[in-house]
Amino acid sequence: MAIETQPDRAQGAGGGQPLGRSGARPWWRRPAIHTAIVGAVIGYLLGHLLGDYLTGATGAANQYPNVPLSDSEDWPIVLGYVFAIVGWLAGLGVFNDIFRQMIGRPAAYNGNGQHEDGGLAKYFRYSLDHKVVGLQYLVGMIIYFCTAGLFAMAIRTELLSPVHHVFTSQVYVEIVGEHGTMMMMLMSSVILGPFGNYLIPLMIGAKRVAFPRVEALSFWLTPMAFLILLSGLLLGGFPFGWTGYAPLSIQSTVGADSYAVAFGLMGVSMILAGFNIIVTVICYRAPGMRWSRLPMFCWAMVTTSFLMVLAAPVLVGGMYMLLMDRTAQTAFFASRLGGSSYLYENLFWFFGHPEVYILALPGFGIVSEIIPVMCRKPLFAYKVAGAGMVGVGLLSFFVWQHHLFDSGINPDMRPLFMLTTELISIPTGFIYLVALGTFWKAKIRFTVPMLFALGMYFNFLIGGVSGVFLSDVPADTTEHGSFFVMAHFHYTIMGGLIFAFMGGLYYWLPKMMGIKLNTTLGKWQFWLMFISFNSTFLPLFAVGMAGQPRRVFEYALNLQPLNDWVSISSFVLGFSILLFVINFVWSTVFVRERATANPWQSRGLEWQVASPPPAENFDQIPVVLSGPYDYGVKDAQPVADLHPPAGVLSAAISQSAATRAEA
Amino acid sequence: MAASVAEDAQGPGSTGPNHGLRIFLIWLPIAVAADLLLYFVYGPHMPPGQMSNSAQSQQFDIKVMSVLAAPVMAFVLVFMAYSVIVWRHREGDDEDGPAIFGHARIQATWITVTAVIVLFLASFGTYELAWPGFAGAGAGEGPSPIWKPDGAPLQVQVIAQQWRFTYRYPQFGGFETTNLMLPVGEPIQFNVTSLDVIHSFWAYQLGVKADANPGVNNVAYTTARQTGNVTVRCDELCGLWHGAMFDYGKVVSVAAFKTWAQTTEVQLAAITKMLPPYSTTYDPTVVPQMSKAMVKAGLVGGNGYYYPPNDPVQP
Numbered sequence: 001m002a003i004e005t006q007p008d009r010a011q012g013a014g015g016g017q018p019l020g021r022s023g024a025r026p027w028w029r030r031p032a033i034h035t036a037i038v039g040a041v042i043g044y045l046l047g048h049l050l051g052d053y054l055t056g057a058t059g060a061a062n063q064y065p066n067v068p069l070s071d072s073e074d075w076p077i078v079l080g081y082v083f084a085i086v087g088w089l090a091g092l093g094v095f096n097d098i099f100r101q102m103i104g105r106p107a108a109y110n111g112n113g114q115h116e117d118g119g120l121a122k123y124f125r126y127s128l129d130h131k132v133v134g135l136q137y138l139v140g141m142i143i144y145f146c147t148a149g150l151f152a153m154a155i156r157t158e159l160l161s162p163v164h165h166v167f168t169s170q171v172y173v174e175i176v177g178e179h180g181t182m183m184m185m186l187m188s189s190v191i192l193g194p195f196g197n198y199l200i201p202l203m204i205g206a207k208r209v210a211f212p213r214v215e216a217l218s219f220w221l222t223p224m225a226f227l228i229l230l231s232g233l234l235l236g237g238f239p240f241g242w243t244g245y246a247p248l249s250i251q252s253t254v255g256a257d258s259y260a261v262a263f264g265l266m267g268v269s270m271i272l273a274g275f276n277i278i279v280t281v282i283c284y285r286a287p288g289m290r291w292s293r294l295p296m297f298c299w300a301m302v303t304t305s306f307l308m309v310l311a312a313p314v315l316v317g318g319m320y321m322l323l324m325d326r327t328a329q330t331a332f333f334a335s336r337l338g339g340s341s342y343l344y345e346n347l348f349w350f351f352g353h354p355e356v357y358i359l360a361l362p363g364f365g366i367v368s369e370i371i372p373v374m375c376r377k378p379l380f381a382y383k384v385a386g387a388g389m390v391g392v393g394l395l396s397f398f399v400w401q402h403h404l405f406d407s408g409i410n411p412d413m414r415p416l417f418m419l420t421t422e423l424i425s426i427p428t429g430f431i432y433l434v435a436l437g438t439f440w441k442a443k444i445r446f447t448v449p450m451l452f453a454l455g456m457y458f459n460f461l462i463g464g465v466s467g468v469f470l471s472d473v474p475a476d477t478t479e480h481g482s483f484f485v486m487a488h489f490h491y492t493i494m495g496g497l498i499f500a501f502m503g504g505l506y507y508w509l510p511k512m513m514g515i516k517l518n519t520t521l522g523k524w525q526f527w528l529m530f531i532s533f534n535s536t537f538l539p540l541f542a543v544g545m546a547g548q549p550r551r552v553f554e555y556a557l558n559l560q561p562l563n564d565w566v567s568i569s570s571f572v573l574g575f576s577i578l579l580f581v582i583n584f585v586w587s588t589v590f591v592r593e594r595a596t597a598n599p600w601q602s603r604g605l606e607w608q609v610a611s612p613p614p615a616e617n618f619d620q621i622p623v624v625l626s627g628p629y630d631y632g633v634k635d636a637q638p639v640a641d642l643h644p645p646a647g648v649l650s651a652a653i654s655q656s657a658a659t660r661a662e663a
Numbered sequence: 664m665a666a667s668v669a670e671d672a673q674g675p676g677s678t679g680p681n682h683g684l685r686i687f688l689i690w691l692p693i694a695v696a697a698d699l700l701l702y703f704v705y706g707p708h709m710p711p712g713q714m715s716n717s718a719q720s721q722q723f724d725i726k727v728m729s730v731l732a733a734p735v736m737a738f739v740l741v742f743m744a745y746s747v748i749v750w751r752h753r754e755g756d757d758e759d760g761p762a763i764f765g766h767a768r769i770q771a772t773w774i775t776v777t778a779v780i781v782l783f784l785a786s787f788g789t790y791e792l793a794w795p796g797f798a799g800a801g802a803g804e805g806p807s808p809i810w811k812p813d814g815a816p817l818q819v820q821v822i823a824q825q826w827r828f829t830y831r832y833p834q835f836g837g838f839e840t841t842n843l844m845l846p847v848g849e850p851i852q853f854n855v856t857s858l859d860v861i862h863s864f865w866a867y868q869l870g871v872k873a874d875a876n877p878g879v880n881n882v883a884y885t886t887a888r889q890t891g892n893v894t895v896r897c898d899e900l901c902g903l904w905h906g907a908m909f910d911y912g913k914v915v916s917v918a919a920f921k922t923w924a925q926t927t928e929v930q931l932a933a934i935t936k937m938l939p940p941y942s943t944t945y946d947p948t949v950v951p952q953m954s955k956a957m958v959k960a961g962l963v964g965g966n967g968y969y970y971p972p973n974d975p976v977q978p
Contacts (some may be wrong), residue, residue: 075671247861248900251860252902341879384765386769399809406802425781433770436746437763442760442762461740465736469728472728472784472787472788472790473791474788475728477802478870480898481865481898545709547896549897552896552905556904
């Protein structure tokens, strides 16, 4: 049992502000996003000048032989990015408290009772309140998702015809790279960022997260990753998709630096976000919140966080080596100088495969959270559900070479990776056992979140089963690298993760903002999105099987009807996302219909407090009395005692301390 | 498999209609019909066809997996459809559903059934990969393949570069051509390599796919069963003109192939002399005799190199 030794004192405020005398200064003199932008611009200029100096472009003593290398142009860009990141963080005031402590003054934020003042302004600051960070993440993720979605529209526009081209091949590969990379790197936090950070303290009965600074930092790195990645377009883009296989990525022009810096930076953000969630869930659970009472969403978040913390460092290392190859003339990935392109593939996919489960598991968590509430039934086979998440998480580290079945790497290991890949469908299947068991004799309410959850189960079924086809080496030889793979992972990520994200948004926005999204628009959005999504990606399995490789801008003439069908469907899919944005802005900015405190009659602990939650989440640390899914149980206890009588906690603590002493 | 699950789901002591039996009865004809259609009607036309033994192996695997997947998918979908129709919330009913927290027998059955399917698929795939008749199923097996066909195969080297495939036939003097010509009925060994970045050689109708890695010889085997045209595409993003990196090969009779190879060998003899000697991999930056020969022939672009000798900029 994770009982805080001094729960009332140890868990101070839910929020805080790095600058203590905050109220005294006008907003433009306080560090926020505008000072961060100034910092980033100054940082970039400094870094770029330094790079120019090092490579001799400023006329200073040339330290490197002046040959026409792409490398000499890479130094200023890479150093510019790195200094821009530092400048951005400095401008935000991330380092203020560190310097204050260095010169012997107390830190402005000491974890006790300082709360954000002011309405909207706090969302543009380096806020340490997990509820502010959650909403920052939410809006940020929607912006990133829509930007990357626009690139997808552009891809489908180009693929309307195999002979008439909208874009040049150069622009087309840039768009493909931007879409893929932006989706894969930023969407890794699409659920953990907003919902994980916002809801986990509420779900486990804590007043705050374990590391507010780390959490806030993890968010404020994402806008920088997003902007750096986008800035690649100004430098000519990068022609290698989201995988960035060397040696193509070493040979590419300076746009590739934006890919490596942005992806590596997002890796750092993932590590930070993951650590915070892990420690919060392990150490900050309220008394009585046993592991067997932990909401399934928290299980999903903990597993995802472990994957992030264990997999993302490999990505950061890989990106660092790539940058060194591009700038410092190392040869990690250049085979003719003793390196190996296989090394990059290994590093990338050792991160890349856990990454796709980083994208899948949060979706499982959200739907597992929605269905018991909407079915008015306990979650079927709670332990199996948890085992499924942990099993998927564990196995995801042992499958990465199935991306390399045809690459000629370790051909004798392919049966092993075939086995591990197929084994992972067992714990994934648990998610369906849990769903079907929960539906059994349920009273299913077709609210918007439930519709999205059902849509997720439908889509992920197709995505999962097509994944089994890809795990078989002979079948994979046809499907690898074709549109079949593309359809497969869009079914798992777009159909799984994004549908779950939408469900979670309609489900939890009344909690997070106290505002209800429009239900009619929500239903329209769901049906439009569900039908057009399937109409977009189902034909792509056939297109891939018929021999169309991924990331091409020219394809066989006889595939044009199918491709046109897909493109038109994808525009409808884009329109359904536009409906969502309209609904989101309309409902939260203009209509602002107040939600009731617990609109879904959920037993979740997060719904037992006001909506939106008070500054400190709970007046007192609650004592959890029963599990979150006890629907239909006669004489079920309330989930938690929100105002435990004085002395209960200290008694419980001394008891557990005594048990520990005996043990 | 789903039958036992559905029947178990009825559980002891339940009242009302036998939902498990109903779901089973809806599912059974759908599953049987889907399987029969998939195997017998659609099966013979499934991609990538039957032009070679490796294509055949892939088609067979896809067929078997479809037959296994269809009932599983049908079960989940029938169950979900049944649930949302029969167990939907009725107006005015504010009671919660029954408090079922789990069912040990159903859980055990589900885990066992999925485990059996999965283990069967893994061993099936391994068998298909290693069986000599399919010889590695057309996938790239690296420089030292372990699953090979019997006999001495025809050697065809595939050299990928941005954005072209060329082919060398070492058993015919090592001439290099942009035409891919193959004999029917004989085992063929593709030695796939790259001069610059990673490409992938995908001969779609032959069911051959092997990544072209710089400095690596990636071997794949196949035996064509029919004559006809073959589409070759690059299957790994390799830069700007990846989408335009394709050509067509031809599978012809053994006699026609021999005639073609011998004629071409003679035709190209002068050019073949200028090429670097046949090798499993090439380093485009260090090909001295080639650059000398090219300078002599007046071809001096890039100082006789494909790229400057230092880290190449992508053209």
